[in-house]
Amino acid sequence: MVEDCAQCFGGIYKGRKAGTIGNVGCFSFCQSKHFTTGGEGGMVVTNDDDLAWECRSFRDHGYDVKERLNLLEMEGKLMYIHRRVGFNFRMTEMQSQIGLVELERFDNWNLKNRIRNGKMLVAALKNHPLVKYAPVDTPERQNSYWWAPFVLDTDKLTVSMDKFIKAVAAEGVPVYSVLWPEMYKEKVYVERKGFGTADYPFYDPKSRNIDYTKFNCKQAQWMTHRTISFFTHPVYTEEHMNAYIAAFKKVADVYMK
Incomplete structure (x- = not known):
């Protein structure tokens, strides 16, 4: 099992850190x-x-990296050392050094502040009559608060969700809906733009009959049109969170039935 933990660094599920549950854990920086x-x-x-x-x-380009480590031995001969298809996903020494410093302060600064910020938002808004679902954060599923999305009961609004979000933002706080729309609406799928002149894999025998224009993921659509999201950056203070909370409540008072 491969874990995609790109947005869950520091999260914990049933006592285990995200990325340590499957065979491989993948993180994005x-x-x-x-x-x-x-x-x-x-x-x-x-x-x-x-x-x-x-x-x-x-x-690393599919190199046999064990052999490639012996650079002095390789200088004297031309070696065929590509064992598989690979890519150039190598990081520079400078990037790695930045990452090591960020890792050192992650638990005691970055994650600590994110959790504080996220918990402030959840505590203040989870029981608001307009909020249908708040971010999940329990002892069994500990949230690392990459961001804080809330699902609203739009039946209680007198305006569209888009107008509501713009009104909250107009109070001077950065908010948005969802990070990405439903994936099947992306042009790369709708227009079937793949690799090379063959547009692989869209015209592969296993996938050539898939028509993404006919997809309709109702749950994803439901979430897209009802979600408002707040940032929980570690540089944000309690003052920033209070501004978020005040802006949300002010606009909700105006536009809630």
């Missing part, structure tokens, strides 16, 4: 995640030595 390694980057964790070497090879 691009500019929008819990922390960044100079704008781009990532990390893979595993306790399987064979899988670890496969991951190193995959990120």
Whole structure:
């Protein structure tokens, strides 16, 4: 099992850190995640030595990275050392150094502040009559608050969700709906734009009959049109969270039936 933990760094499920439950845990350090390694980057964790070497090879052009470590021996001969198809996902030393520093202060600063910020929002808004669902944060499922999305009961609004969100933002706080729309609406799927002249894999025998224009994921659509999201950045203070809470309540008082 491969865990996608790009937005759950520091989260805990049933006593186990996200990324340590499956065979491999994958993390993203691009500019929008819990922390960044100079704008781009990532990390893979595993306790399987064979899988670890496969991951190193995959990120490094498919090289047999064990042999490639012996650079002095390689200088004297031309070696065929590509063992698989791979990519250039290598990070620079500078990016890695930034990541190491961020890791050192993650638990005691980054995660600590995110949890404080997230819990403030949940405590203040979870019982608001307009809020239908708040972020989940329990002893069994501990939230690391990459962000804080709330699902609203739009039947109680006198305006559209879009207008409500814009009104909250007009109070001087950054809010938005969902991070991404339903994936099947992306042009890459609708227009079937793949790799090369064959547009792989969209015209592969296993997928050529899939028509993404006919997809209709009702639950995803339901969430998209009812969600308002707040940032929980570690540099945000309690003052920022109070501004969020005040803005939400003020606009809700105006536009709630």
